[in-house]
Amino acid sequence: MPRVQPTTPDGLADAVVERVLAHPGRTRVLLDGPPPTGPEELAARVAERLRVAGRAALVVSAQDFLRPASVRLERGRTDPDSFLDGWLDVGALCRELLRPAAPEGSGRVLPRLWNPATDRSYRADYEALPASGVVLLAGALLLGRGLPADVSVHLHMGATALERRLPPDEHWTLAAHARYEAERHPDETADVVALSDHPARPALRA
Structure with missing residues (x-):
């Protein structure tokens, strides 16, 4: 049975930083978890520590690489299968961000592509x-879809806790999160797994 070590949000950030600092060149980190686990907040904590350690850090939100509404909402606004498989622009993320950020890449990266609120390009x-x-790419449902990365982090929240913490108007996404856990096994593939039913009191799983 895996060992579990209680920690804090700062302790979790330190654990991720330790992993990242083991990679001396350009490094791509996926910070994956449903919204209530706070993957973007974790990314910000990690970035702050990396900069203190002398490493430039760019935080990118997966929400800024969604497909246009005409594509991602083709099957309706509340289709969980489309949410899991069709909302994220995987091709653009690889082409514009993750491949250029590889150790052998050009280093020319696009920090954000598509504004889902206006349904227009950011022109960044x-x-x-x-x-x-x-x-540091932060968001939900990131693992198991071929995104190239050097370090991966999964913030696991159980189904009961997720239902309790998600706003009611987002409960239609619960089926997508359940499929993600069952089919893509992020707990087994991530380099760092944190149990995050209570995000203020996470626990690292060895």
């Missing part, structure tokens, strides 16, 4: 990621 400028820079 490309940024130059230095040779020791780190990209």
Whole structure:
């Protein structure tokens, strides 16, 4: 049975930073978890520590790489299968962010692509990621879909806790999260797994 070590949000960030610092060149990190687990908040904590350690860090939200509404909502606004398999623009993430951020990549990365609120391009400028820079991609349902990464983190929240913490108007996504856990096994593939039923009191799983 896996060992579980209680920690804090800061302790979790330190554990992720330790993993990242083991990679001296450009490093791509996936921070995966349903919204109530706070993957973007974790990414911000990790980025702050990396900068103190002398590593440039770029936090990117997966929400800024969704497909246009005409594509992702083709089967309706509340289709859980489309939410799992069709909302994220995997091709654009690989092409514009993760492949250029590889150790052998160009370092020319796009921090955000599509604004889901306006359903228009952000028209963001490309940024130059230095040779020791780190990209932190944060969001939900990221693992098991071929996104290239050097370090992966999964924030696990059980079904009961997720139902309790998600806003009622997002409960239609519960089936997608359940499929994700059952079919893509993020607990088994991530380098770092944190049990996050209570995000203020996470526990690292060995």
